Amino acid sequence: MDGTERLFERMVHEHQDRVFAFSLALTGNRNDAEEVAQDTFLRAYRALVTYEPDRIRELKQKPWLHRIALNVVRNRARGTRPRLVELNGSEPDHALGPEDGALLKIEMDALAQRVACLPARYRNAVVLRHVQELSYEEAADALGQPVGTVKSNVHRGLKLLRGDNDDDSDN
Amino acid sequence: MTTLTTDLKRLGDVKAPAGFADRLLAHVGMVDSYASFETVLGTVYVAWNGEGVSAASRSASPADFEEWFRKDVGRQLIAADPPKDLAAKIEDELQGRRRMRFDLRGLTPFEQAVLRKTREIPRGEVRPYGWVAREIGRPAAMRAVGTALANNPIPYFIPCHRVVRMDGKIGNYGGGGPDAKRSILTLEGVRVKRLEELARAGMRYQGVKSTKIFCYPTCHTGRHVLEKNIVWLHDEASARAAGFRPCKVCRPAAVA
Numbered sequence: 139m140d141g142t143e144r145l146f147e148r149m150v151h152e153h154q155d156r157v158f159a160f161s162l163a164l165t166g167n168r169n170d171a172e173e174v175a176q177d178t179f180l181r182a183y184r185a186l187v188t189y190e191p192d193r194i195r196e197l198k199q200k201p202w203l204h205r206i207a208l209n210v211v212r213n214r215a216r217g218t219r220p221r222l223v224e225l226n227g228s229e230p231d232h233a234l235g236p237e238d239g240a241l242l243k244i245e246m247d248a249l250a251q252r253v254a255c256l257p258a259r260y261r262n263a264v265v266l267r268h269v270q271e272l273s274y275e276e277a278a279d280a281l282g283q284p285v286g287t288v289k290s291n292v293h294r295g296l297k298l299l300r301g302d303n304d305d306d307s308d309n
Numbered sequence: 310m311t312t313l314t315t316d317l318k319r320l321g322d323v324k325a326p327a328g329f330a331d332r333l334l335a336h337v338g339m340v341d342s343y344a345s346f347e348t349v350l351g352t353v354y355v356a357w358n359g360e361g362v363s364a365a366s367r368s369a370s371p372a373d374f375e376e377w378f379r380k381d382v383g384r385q386l387i388a389a390d391p392p393k394d395l396a397a398k399i400e401d402e403l404q405g406r407r408r409m410r411f412d413l414r415g416l417t418p419f420e421q422a423v424l425r426k427t428r429e430i431p432r433g434e435v436r437p438y439g440w441v442a443r444e445i446g447r448p449a450a451m452r453a454v455g456t457a458l459a460n461n462p463i464p465y466f467i468p469c470h471r472v473v474r475m476d477g478k479i480g481n482y483g484g485g486g487p488d489a490k491r492s493i494l495t496l497e498g499v500r501v502k503r504l505e506e507l508a509r510a511g512m513r514y515q516g517v518k519s520t521k522i523f524c525y526p527t528c529h530t531g532r533h534v535l536e537k538n539i540v541w542l543h544d545e546a547s548a549r550a551a552g553f554r555p556c557k558v559c560r561p562a563a564v565a
Contacts, residue, residue, distance in 0.1 A: 143339055146337070146339070147334060147339065150330045150333055150334065151330055154325040154329055154330050154333075155322075155323070155324045155325050156321075157325070158323065158324070158325035158326070158329065159320060159321050159322065159323040159324075160321075162320070162323055163317075163320055163321075168326070172326060172329065175325065175329070176329075176332070176333055176336065179333050180333075180336060180337065183337050242319075245316075246319065246320055246323055249316055249317070249320055250320060250323075253317070253320070264317070265317075268314050268317040268318065268321075269317050269318070269320050269321040270321055271318065271321060296313065296314070299313060300313060
C-alpha cells in the first residue's frame with residue numbers, strides 16, 4: 139500500500155461519519171446519502187492519486203470533502219429523481235438498537251427529509267452552517283459565495299424550516 | 310427556535326452505516342470483497358475489487374479462503390454481495406467464453422506475462438510449459454513458468470490446468486493437485502488418458518499427411534482429420550525433415 143492509499147484510508151475513517159451526515163441532510167434519505175457519500179470519497183480518491191505531494195500536504199480535508207459532496211449532489215440533481223419517497227422511515231435497519239435509539243433515528247430521518255426539500259441554495263447553506271457546524275467563512279468558502287449571501291441564505295432556510303414562509307419562498 | 314438548531318446539530322451526529330468504510334475501500338480496490346459461487350467445479354470462492362477478479366479457490370470454508378487470501382495476496386478481504394453480473398461471468402468463463410477482467414497487480418511482470426499467455430489456451434486443449442516460456446520470449450525459463458503457474462492466484466479462470474508436462478505426466482497443480490487437474494481437463498473435453506499414452510510413447514505432434522502441417526495433439530484444427538491422414542511425430546527436427554511445417558494456430562514450434 140503506498141502513501142496515497144494510506145492517507146486515503148485514514149481520511150475515510152476520520153471523515154466518513156461527517157460526510158455521511160452531510161449527505162443525509164442534503165438528500166433526505168439514507169440510500170441516496172450512502173451513494174453520495176461513497177461518490178464523494180471515490181472522487182476524492184481519484185483526485186488524490188493525481189495530486190503532487192505538496193498539494194496533498196496543504197489540502198484542508200474537511201472543506202475539500204464538503205465541496206466535493208456539494209458537487210456530487212448538484213450533479214445528481216440534474217438527473218430526474220422523485221423526491222419524498224418512503225415517508226415512513228424506510229426499511230427497518232439492522233442496527234435498530236434500544237427503543238429511544240430507533241426513535242431518534244426516525245426523527246433524524248424525518249428532519250433530514252425536511253431539510254433536503256428546501257431549495258438547494260438555502261439547503262446547502264443551512265446544512266453547512268448548522269448540521270456540519272462550519273463557520274460562515276468556511277461555509278462561504280465551500281460554496282464559493284460571499285459570506286453575506288451565505289448568512290442570508292441560512293436565515294431564510296431556517297425560516298422556511300420553521301414553517302413561516304411569509305417572504306416568498308421560491309424554487 | 311433553539312430546538313430547530315439543536316436538532317440540526319444532532320443531525321450532524323448521524324453515523325455512517327456499518328461497513329461503509331470497508332465497502333468504499335473495496336470499491337477503490339484497496340480492500341477486496343469475496344463471495345462463494347456454486348459452479349460446475351463445486352463451490353468456488355472468488356475475490357474481486359475495482360480492477361477485476363483478484364483470486365479464486367475451492368477452499369473448504371470462508372475462514373480458510375480468507376486466511377489463504379491474506380497470506381497469498383496480502384490485502385484485506387471482506388465478505389460481500391457480488392456485483393449482479395459476476396455470477397453470470399463466472400459461469401461463462403467456465404464454459405469457455407472470456408468475459409472477465411483480472412487484477413494481477415501483486416504479481417511480477419514475468420508472472421503476469423505467463424498468466425496472460427496461459428489465458429490464450431482454448432478450452433479443451435493443453436500446451437506444454439515450454440510453449441508458454443517460448444511464447445513470452447523466455448524459452449529457457451520453463452521452471453520459472455512452472456513456479457508462476459503454481460502460484461496462480463486465480464486458478465480455473467486463468468487456466469493453469471491447461472499447461473502440462475511434455476513427457477506425458479500431467480504435472481502438478483496449485484488448484485488441488487494432479488487429480489483435480491485431470492478431472493478439470495476431462496470436464497473440458499480433453500482425453501487425458503489418451504494424451505498421457507501418446508506422450509509416454511514419445512508421440513508429441515500430430516502430423517497431417519494431406520496438408521503437411523504438424524500440431525499439438527489437442528489443437529482444434531486437427532480435430533476432424535481422417536485417421537488415414539494422421540502421422541505421429543516424435544520431435545520438431547524429424548517433422549521438418551519429413552516436410553511438415555508447424556501449425557500457425559497452436560504453434561508447436563517457432564514458425565520460421
